[in-house]
Amino acid sequence: MANLGIGIIGCGNISTSYLRLAPLFKGLEVRGVADINMEAAKARAAEFNTKALSVDDLLAAKDIDIVINLTIPDAHYPISKRILEAGKHAYSEKPLVLTLEQGITLRDLAKAKGLSVGCAPDTFLGGAHQQARAVLDEGRIGTVVAGAAAVQNHGMEAWHPNPDFFFLPGGGPMLDLGPYYVANLINLLGPVKRVGALANMPSATRTIGSGPRTGETVPVKTPTNIHALLEFVNGATVQLSTSWDVWHHRRSHFELYGTEGTLYVPDPNFFGGTVEVAGKDGKVEALAPWDHPFGKVNQSHNGRDLANYRTAGLADMAVNHMAGREHRCSLERTLHGVEVMTACIKSGETGQFITMTTTCTRPEALGIAEAQALLR
Ligand SMILES: NC(=O)c1ccc[n+]([C@@H]2O[C@H](COP(=O)([O-])OP(=O)(O)OC[C@H]3O[C@@H](n4cnc5c(N)ncnc54)[C@H](O)[C@@H]3O)[C@@H](O)[C@H]2O)c1
Numbered sequence: 368m369a370n371l372g373i374g375i376i377g378c379g380n381i382s383t384s385y386l387r388l389a390p391l392f393k394g395l396e397v398r399g400v401a402d403i404n405m406e407a408a409k410a411r412a413a414e415f416n417t418k419a420l421s422v423d424d425l426l427a428a429k430d431i432d433i434v435i436n437l438t439i440p441d442a443h444y445p446i447s448k449r450i451l452e453a454g455k456h457a458y459s460e461k462p463l464v465l466t467l468e469q470g471i472t473l474r475d476l477a478k479a480k481g482l483s484v485g486c487a488p489d490t491f492l493g494g495a496h497q498q499a500r501a502v503l504d505e506g507r508i509g510t511v512v513a514g515a516a517a518v519q520n521h522g523m524e525a526w527h528p529n530p531d532f533f534f535l536p537g538g539g540p541m542l543d544l545g546p547y548y549v550a551n552l553i554n555l556l557g558p559v560k561r562v563g564a565l566a567n568m569p570s571a572t573r574t575i576g577s578g579p580r581t582g583e584t585v586p587v588k589t590p591t592n593i594h595a596l597l598e599f600v601n602g603a604t605v606q607l608s609t610s611w612d613v614w615h616h617r618r619s620h621f622e623l624y625g626t627e628g629t630l631y632v633p634d635p636n637f638f639g640g641t642v643e644v645a646g647k648d649g650k651v652e653a654l655a656p657w658d659h660p661f662g663k664v665n666q667s668h669n670g671r672d673l674a675n676y677r678t679a680g681l682a683d684m685a686v687n688h689m690a691g692r693e694h695r696c697s698l699e700r701t702l703h704g705v706e707v708m709t710a711c712i713k714s715g716e717t718g719q720f721i722t723m724t725t726t727c728t729r730p731e732a733l734g735i736a737e738a739q740a741l742l743r
Contacts, residue, residue, distance in 0.1 A: 369394070370394055370395065370396040371394055371395060371396065371432045371433055371685050372396060372398040372428070372430040372431040372432045372433070373389060373395050373396060373397045373398060373431065373432075373433050373434075373435060373681075374397075374398060374399045374400070374401065374420075374425045374426075374428060374431040374433070374434045374435070374455075375397065375399075375400045375401070375411075375434070375435045375437055376400075376401045376402065376422055376425060376434055376435070376436055376437065376438060376446055376450075377402060377435075377436060377437030377438035377439075377442075377446075377460075378400050378401070378402040378404075378407040378408045378410070378411040378437070379402075379407065379437065379439075379529075380527065381437055381460060382400070382411055382437050383411070383414075383415075384675065384677045385435055385437065385677060385678055386400075386411065386414075386415040386417075387415075388675065388676065388677050388678045389678045389681070390743075391676070391678070391742055391743060392678055392679070392681075392682035392741055392742060392743065393682065393740075393741060393742065393743050394682070394685055394686070395433075395678070395681065395682060395685065397415070397417050398417065398418065398428065398430050398431055399412075399417060399418040399419070399420045399424075399425050399428060399431060400412050400415075400417055400418070400419060400420070400425075401419070401420045401421060401422045401424070401425040402422075403422065403438075405419065405421065408420070422446075422449075426449060426450065426453040426455070427453065431455060432455060432456060433455060433456040433457070433458055433681070433684075433685065434450040434453075434455050434456070434457055434458070435458045435459075435460075435681065436450065436457060436458070436459040436460065437460050438460075439532040439537075440462055440465060440532055440537035440538060440542065440543075441465065441532065441535070441536075441537050443459050443460070443462065443463065443464055443465070444464045444465065444469040444472075444473070447459050447463075447464070447473055447484065448472065448473060448476065451473065451476045451477055451480060451482055451484070452476070454480065454482070455482070456482050456483045456484070456485075456684070456688065457473075457477075457482070457483075457484045457485070458484070458485040458486065458487075458680070458681045458684060458696075459484070459485070459486045459487070460486075460487050461486060461487045461488055461542075461543075461546035461547075461701070462486075462537070462542045462543075462546055462701075462704075462705055462708065463484075463486040463698070463701040463702060463704075463705055464702075464705055465536065465537040465542070465705075465709070466705075466709065467702070467705060467706050467709065467724070467725070470698070470701075470702040470705055470706075471702070473698065474698055474699075474702060477698065483684055483688040483694065483698075484697075484698040485680055485681060485683075485684040485694055485696045485697065485698070485701075486680075486696055486698070486701035487546070487677070487680060487696065488546050488547045488550050488635070488636075488680075488696075489676070489677065489678070489679045489680025489681075489683070489695075489696050490547055490550075490551070490635055490636060490637060490638050490677075491547075491550050491551045491554040491635060491695075491730075492638070492661055492676070492679045492680060492683065492695060492696075492733050492738070493637065493638025493639055493640075493659075493661045493662060493674060493676065494638060494639055494656060494657050494659030494660070494661045494662015494663070494674060494738075495632070495633045495637075495638065495639050495640040495641070495642055495656070495662055495674075496551055496554065496632065496633075496635065496638070497657070497659055497661070497662075497732060497733050497734070497738075498642045498654065498656070498657045498659065498662070499555065499630060499632045499633075499642045500554060500555060500732050501657075501732065502630055502642060502644060502654070503555055503623070503625075503630060504732065506627075507627065507628065507630075507644060508623065508624075508625030508626075508627050508628040508629060508630045508644065509625040509626030509627030509628065510625055510626045511555075511556060511601070511603045511623050511624065511625045512602070512603060512604070512624055512625065512626060513603060513604050513605065513606075513623075513624045514552075514556075514603060514604075514605040514606070514621070514622060514623040514624060515605065515606045515607075515608075515618070515619075515621075515622050516548045516552065516605060516606070516607045516608070516620065516621045516622075516635075517607075517608040517609075517616070517618040517619070517620065517621075518540060518544045518545070518547070518548060518608070518609050518610075518620070518636070519540075519608055519609070519610040519611075519613035519616050519618065520610075520611060520613060521611060521612070521613065521614055522534075522540075522573060522591065522611030522612075523543070523611070524573040524574060524575050524576055524585065525576035525577065526576065526577055527577070528575070528577055528578025528579065528580060529578070529580070530573065530575060530585060531585045533611075534573055534585055534586065534587040534588060534589060534591070535586075535588050535589060536588060536589050537589070538589055539589035539590055539591055539593070539609075539611075539712070540591060540592075540593065540609035540610055540611045541566075541590070541593045541595075541609045541708050541711055541712055542589075542708055542709075542712075544609055544636065545607070545609050545708045545711070546701075546704060546708070547634075547635040547636045548607060548609070548621065548635050549607075549704040549707050549708060550635070550696075550700070550701070550704055551621065551632065551635040552597070552599075552605060552607075553700055553703065553704060553727065553729065553730075554729060554730055555623065555632075555729075556599045556601055556603050556605070556623075556729075557599060557600055557601055557727075557728070557729045558599065558600045558703055558723070558726040558727050558728075559597050559598065559599055559600070559703070559707045559723055560598045560599060560600045560722065560723060561597075561598050561720050561721060561722040561723060562595055562596065562597050562598070562707060562710045562711050562714055562720065562721055562723075563595065563596050563714050563719070563720040563721070564593055564594060564595035564596070564711040564712070564714040564715045565593070565594050565715055566590035566592060566593040566594070566711075566712060566714075566715025566716070567590060567591075567592050567715075568587055568589070568590050568591055568592070569591065569592060569612050570587055570591070570612070571586065571587055572584040572585065572586055572587060573585050573587060589712075590712060590715055591610065591611040591612055592610040592611070592612040592613075593608070593609050593610065593711055593712065593715055594606070594607075594608045594610075595607045595608075595609075595711040595714070595715075597707065600726070603623075607711070619631060620632065620633060620634040620635065621633070621634070621635060627646065627647065628644060628645050628646040628647060629644070629645045630642070630643075630644055631643035631644070631645075631651070637673060637674065637675075638661050638662060638673075638674040638675060638676050638679075639656070639662045639663075639664065639673065639674030641653050641654070641656065642654045642656075657735065658735060659735050659738060660676075660735065660738045660739050660742055661674060661676040661679055661733075661738050662674050679738075679741060680694075680695065680696035681696075682741040683695050683696065683733070683741060684696060684697075686740075686741065693728075695730035695731065695733065696730075697727075697730070699725075699727045699728075700727040700728075700730060702725055702727075703723070703725045703726060703727040706723055706724065706725045707723065710723065
């Protein structure tokens with residue numbers, strides 16, 4: 368396969384991961400970066416030995432086929448729309464868009480132009496999550512009847528130097544961290560039928576804890592504490608808690624309860640981790656990790672060994688687009704995820720259960736050989 372030219376719009380915090388990890392994958396070549404702030408683009412370009420372009424020039428560049436949208440959530444829709452209008456494939460950081468309507472516009476535009484749209488998270492392609500998927504598909508815990516997933520902490524203002532967007536509509540723990548959990552629930556259980564939630568916003572402001580703006584307060588304009596119930600099309604019922612108002616807790620990240628046993632899935636925010644299974648006797652077995660390429664430790668972060676293969680979803684999109692197949696981090700699945708998450712927030716406001724209007728299929732499992740083939 369000839370290399371596809373990759374451009375990146377948005378040269379903030381997460382862009383370093385993409386610029387560092389994209390070269391791991393076959394067929395992807397970063398050919399330029401852009402940002403509304405030219406200085407940010409120039410700094411990243413110098414750091415990673417690529418070109419800094421204006422957003423207009425990057426969108427017009429003939430050698431760029433796919434543009435990765437790493438802007439802030441509020442800019443995801445307008446920038447992805449411009450990417451498609453420029454005739455290029457779009458791959459966005461999460462959340463894909465902030466409303467279902469925006470996602471439908473992107474879907475129609477992409478279809479009309481024969482372009483692919485993909486969206487993070489791709490962590491469900493990680494070795495641990497694919498191992499959990501295999502355990503489930505082998506029937507080891509029987510039919511899933513229920514589950515519980517929780518991502519709870521005290522938010523982003525302590526570490527992110529510009530945390531404003533986390534506390535504005537489009538942010539909050541449901542749209543910021545929920546995507547990892549919802550994408551993995553779709554990977555394991557398929558589409559959602561309806562949701563209901565309770566939500567609130569205990570603090571009106573948050574105080575920045577790092578960087579040049581330390582001590583400055585930012586307004587909170589979106590719920591930061593959301594506890595949802597998800598009913599899946601397959602009948603499973605899952606409790607999903609997303610909160611930035613919890614200092615400490617002892618809930619596990621992700622558990623599925625089946626007719627024959629329980630599956631403990633590691634944090635869907637990461638590619639690796641230990642999968643555990645308990646049978647009817649209640650004995651918990653920690654499974655030896657698979658020899659899956661996207662579960663191998665390749666990074667140390669704050670003293671923690673991590674497997675980080677961000678961009679895997681993009682590599683999968685590139686390969687499958689060429690072959691005319693649906694890729695795993697597809698627009699249909701992420702759009703369904705957006706509907707699930709925005710409906711949880713809406714249900715928190717109205718107190719009503721909300722039935723989904725979109726659906727999707729479970730992505731194909733990503734086995735060891737297929738994952739290996741994506742790497743150089
Ligand atoms: N930081 C992380 O660890 C992390 C992890 C996973 C996903 N994400 C997601 O990645 C996205 C970016 O996060 P970040 O932490 O890098 O944010 P950031 O604020 O550090 O960077 C965003 C960049 O986008 C640029 N930008 C904003 N609007 C733009 C526009 N209209 N046109 C061009 N450039 C524009 C900004 O100037 C900034 O340089 C978010 O959607 C976030 O949810 C971040």
